[in-house]
Amino acid sequence: MQFPLVHISWALADNADRPGCDAFFQDVFGAEPVYEILVTPETEKMGLDREETLMMIGDAMVIPIAPAGRGAQEGAPLGDMLRRSSAPMRWLGLALKTNDLENADAWFAERGFKRHYDRGMEAHYFLVPRGQAMGMRLEIVKQDMPNEPRTAPDWSPAKWRDAHSLGIEGLQAVGVSAPSLEEARDLFAGKLEWSEIGTRDLPDATCAAFAMGDTVLETMEGTSDASPITAHARDVKGIYHLVFKVKDAASAATYLRSKGLTLIGNTDDRFAIHPDEAHGRLIWFTEVTPEGYPRAGSKLAEMAAA
Known part of the structure; x- marks a missing residue:
């Protein structure tokens, strides 16, 4: 489901x-x-x-x-x-x-x-x-959120892509720290029946991605005891990051730096505002769509019309 x-x-x-x-x-x-x-x-x-x-x-x-x-x-x-x-x-x-x-x-x-x-x-x-x-x-x-805009006939998120300097095309993924990818597969692919898209290496972690409705769930196992993802899976648990797809990473990075924000990561792959400057949360940006990932976009309007 x-x-x-x-x-x-x-x-x-x-x-x-x-x-x-x-x-x-x-x-x-x-x-x-x-x-x-x-x-x-x-x-x-x-x-x-x-x-x-x-x-x-x-x-x-x-x-x-x-x-x-x-x-x-x-x-x-x-x-x-x-x-x-x-x-x-x-x-x-x-x-x-x-x-x-x-x-x-x-x-x-x-x-x-x-x-x-x-x-x-x-x-x-x-x-x-x-x-x-x-x-x-x-x-x-079951109920719609108050003033839910995404099910309106004239709703479009295109202005975030075309008119805002970040150029956001949509939410690409939600990341979760995992004690192990085996446990992640048992839960998300097994019990929840979310299809596995593939695996790839990230800094400090190995990532297994699953199709979750209209976005992607990235589960990450730290590659060492010193990995911050290992510590998160042990001490914090749950969501570790968000990833937004942008149309031009270099332009998005320039815009964020113009706001005086410190960036981490690599604009050739993905980069983030330092969590200390983002209310303690890790939010990535990328112009790269990993192999197998769907195109970013909400399916709430399609469900409402069903």
Whole structure:
């Protein structure tokens, strides 16, 4: 079963840091906010315990989430989870789309996954906790996100490619650190039935890539105990990076340096903003499409039309 990507989310420990994080993505990536969830007197009475801005970068939705309202109090379940998950190089996870939540629940159950339903949201989504997906929390959603733009008839991400200096063509991959590629294959190709695209060597790691809905999941095993990917798989777990496909790597690198940002990697292959300057997360850019990778592009509109 294929599940198109809905969004990528990560946590901030303090809501005071959220405006700066949102501004970073708007200033550097040209991210466009499509919806903001805020604690107001009315929503706080309803129990809202977080604040977040849904932002589009090309065809990818990114959502930094911070505790607020009741969630700002120590001991609040969601707030404590966000605070635990806010460490550098730690992401919350992915939301994946289904048109039939009951069927998706049965599909995951048949493969031995435990599912969690938030009270009152049983008809809208369920969660596969991060301990079952190599540290990556999966949210399987039926409903569209608020103000979802990608299913609109006139939606196009082309302006990020043609009008913005980064020249983003789409999200190419999500990377996950793995204790071993054997374990990654057992989980992603075996239990989740995501076809393996191929393997290749990356700095400090060997990568096995899997077709995940409308994007690619790159699982990485560190090549030594000293590899930062080995340390991530042991100590942090889960999502390690994002990769955006750009039309011209040299132009994208020049633009990022003009913003005063420090780059790591190689523009001939792929390069990234140093995580210290990207709110503790690793985001790569490349103009190279590895062999077997699909063309970047969301399939949410196709699912909505099915």
